Amino acid sequence: MRIASNLKNYVELEGVNKTFVDGDMEFHAIKDVCLSASPGELLVLLGPSGSGKTTLLTLIAGLLSPTSGALSLFGRPVGDYSNKELQLLRARRIGFIFQDFLLIDSLLVVENIAMVLRFSGMKRSDALAVAGKLLDQFNIGHLARKLPSTISQGEKQRVAVARAIANNPELIIADEPTASLESSQGFDIIKLLHSYAAEEKRCVIVATHDLRITDFADRVMMVEDGEIRSEKSGDFMKTELLRRGIA
Ligand SMILES: Nc1ncnc2c1ncn2[C@@H]1O[C@H](COP(=O)(O)OP(=O)(O)O)[C@@H](O)[C@H]1O
Ligand SMILES: [Mg+2]
Structure with a gap:
């Protein structure tokens, strides 16, 4: 099945x-999942x-192929991209934040960030300079020359977010980004991601699986047993959180 892709998605x-x-x-x-996501939204x-x-x-990132159905990324069916094109897409246009951060322990924090810039073609000295500036913007410049194993969970998560947006990607995919954080740190991360979506x-x-995160969502899709069971607006979720005394 082919879909007429909407370039806005x-x-x-x-x-x-x-x-x-x-x-x-x-x-x-x-x-049988149907969903779309467009610029400016979380x-x-x-x-x-x-x-x-x-x-x-993983399907959205083009790392797994669907067994059936149609999946488009940036207005083009994923099957139409060559492996090389998909690799470039992931290096330049998609940023990933993984639950367990996946920072490289043998590289300094600043090198972890510079690495993704190098993948997208920047030379080493420029990549290190840009990575250093980005860490400053995230108020973690002091961590630049530390190894990931020596910083806290909350700091690692900020580094992971800085790394994900280093290339200014159009699409960010975050898997349980706040799972190992205390709630105040979790909110900071979601606020960062929300402002990235809204402002950029x-x-x-x-x-x-954390209901509280939906406070910052534009749209929320409920996933159960591999299906999208319902979709709610961010405003609906805010009211619901207040009603349940969670927010
Ligand atoms: N590579 C795989 N092979 C077989 N089953 C898998 C594989 N990956 C995930 N699953 C199964 O698919 C279901 C959904 O897993 P997952 O997408 O990891 O859920 P979630 O991220 O919501 O916890 C689970 O039952 C899991 O065991
Ligand atoms: Mg999971």
Whole structure:
């Protein structure tokens, strides 16, 4: 199936399914998912552990292929990109924030950030200079010459966000970005991502099981058993959080 891609959407999924096959076992992890995400918005995929959020993000990043359905990135079907083009897309136009940060422990903090700039073609000295400035903007310039193993969880997360936006990507994909943080640090991270979406007109997709994060969402999609069960506006979620006494 092909969809007529809407260029205003960075991400479009139409009837996407993903089945994992392991020997003669099959597991239908993603079921008939339709979603779109456009510049300037923070979209939250909210669901319990095992509901399929990471699988969905991996599909959106073009790292997994759907078993069936149509998936477009930046207005073009993913199947039409060559492997090389997909690699370039991920290096230049998509930023990733992983649950366990995936910082490289043998590299200094500033080198971790410079690395993604190097991947997108910047020379080493420029990449280090840009990375240093970015750390200053995030108020973590003092961490530049430390190794990731020597900084706190909250600091690691800020570094991970700085690394994800270093290339000024149009699309940011964040998987449980606040899972290992205390709530105040978690809110700081989501605020950063929200302002990145709103001010830079970028698209941010966050997967989480933390209801409180939805406070900063423009739209919230509820994921359950591999399906999108419903979609709510960010304003609806704010009212709901207040009603439940969570916000
Ligand atoms: N590579 C895989 N092979 C088989 N099953 C998988 C694979 N990846 C994920 N799953 C299964 O798909 C379901 C959804 O997983 P996941 O997307 O990681 O959920 P979430 O991120 O919401 O916790 C789980 O039941 C998980 O065990
Ligand atoms: Mg997950």
